[in-house]
Amino acid sequence: MQENYTFNIDINNMKIKCSIIKKNIKNIYIGIKDKSVYIRAPKRVTNKQILEFVDSKKNWIYKNIQKDSRREDKKINLRSRNYIYILGNKIDVNYICVDNNKIKVDLDSNRCNIFIPACLKNSDNLYDIAEKKLNDAIKEFSRNYIDNAMSKYINATGLIPKQVNIRKYKGIWGNCSSKGIININQNVVFFDEEVIEYVCLHEIAHLKYMNHQKQFWNFIFKYMPDYDTQREKLKN
Ligand SMILES: [Zn+2]
Numbered sequence: 669m670q671e672n673y674t675f676n677i678d679i680n681n682m683k684i685k686c687s688i689i690k691k692n693i694k695n696i697y698i699g700i701k702d703k704s705v706y707i708r709a710p711k712r713v714t715n716k717q718i719l720e721f722v723d724s725k726k727n728w729i730y731k732n733i734q735k736d737s738r739r740e741d742k743k744i745n746l747r748s749r750n751y752i753y754i755l756g757n758k759i760d761v762n763y764i765c766v767d768n769n770k771i772k773v774d775l776d777s778n779r780c781n782i783f784i785p786a787c788l789k790n791s792d793n794l795y796d797i798a799e800k801k802l803n804d805a806i807k808e809f810s811r812n813y814i815d816n817a818m819s820k821y822i823n824a825t826g827l828i829p830k831q832v833n834i835r836k837y838k839g840i841w842g843n844c845s846s847k848g849i850i851n852i853n854q855n856v857v858f859f860d861e862e863v864i865e866y867v868c869l870h871e872i873a874h875l876k877y878m879n880h881q882k883q884f885w886n887f888i889f890k891y892m893p894d895y896d897t898q899r900e901k902l903k904n
Contacts, residue, residue: 677705677722679730688718696721700732703740738904742858744802746795752780752802754809756860763798765789771797773805803836803854810834810857817861817868818850824891827875841867841902844874859901866898 671690676683686705690713697708698721709718722729742753750761754777761780766772772783782798791797814834822828830848837853844850850871856864869892877884888895 671711677726677729679726682730682733684729684733686722698725698728700729700736703733703737705729705733735904742855744799744806746799746802753858754778754780755813755857756863761802771801773798773801775802775805775809806857807834807836807854810852810854813857813861813864814852814854814868817865818872820865821869821872821891825869825872825876827872829872829875842871844871844878846878848875850874862894863898863901866892866895867902869895 672688674685674687676685678684684703684705686707689706689708690711691708693708693710696710696713696718699706705722707718707722709721713721741749744752746761751758752761753759754775757777759778759780761782764781764783765786766783767786769785769787770783771785771788774781774783780802782802784794784798788794788797811834814832818829818832828848829844829850831850833849833851834854835851836855837851840851840853841856842850842852852867852871856867869888873884873887877887885895892898
């Protein structure tokens with residue numbers, strides 16, 4: 669029997685690659701990455717059983733691939749996309765060639781212009797340089813929205829963080845240390861202002877409750893009754 673192999677499945681006219689990895693494990697695990705399905709299965713499981721398993725998971729696979737590609741779409745990747753999301757709106761990235769030597773980004777809620785020196789126009793790492801500058805601009809742009817949201821809920825709750833840091837984080841929107849330092853992911857500005865407010869309120873609430881138990885969510889609800897809607901937007 670083959671150990672590792674791949675095959676394609678068809679769901680709603682979408683061709684999806686499935687990679688099977690046989691291992692010394694007890695259960696079957698399924699995951700989604702880069703619009704593909706990854707399955708880890710015990711060695712004893714037959715190919716027919718795997719096909720049946722995949723078939724029974726079709727709805728789950730479809731839903732999660734859609735979710736994964738929406739999430740992927742939100743990431744900045746100038747090499748493959750010439751748009752970004754700012755405050756929930758999709759905006760085009762325009763490249764403008766200039767005579768001077770300075771690469772510059774002009775970013776606002778409705779425009780993103782990247783000024784490229786003529787000498788860089790055909791450079792291999794143009795997109796890497798542009799992306800770095802764009803990330804710097806996003807950090808600056810996000811500051812105003814994060815500060816406003818922070819002030820709003822510091823005033824409302826009376827809870828004051830020791831420090832608020834804004835940075836690009838992988839995998840988290842924010843966190844709060846036991847010392848009262850709050851970190852917010854600058855990429856929250858990809859979403860609308862209500863979502864930014866939710867992320868800030870969430871971390872401020874951790875100044876009082878260092879967990880995600882019922883009291884914590886009750887506290888959030890008190891200041892943002894529709895927090896669930898904002899939370900869902902972040903997940904999607
Ligand atoms: Zn939390």
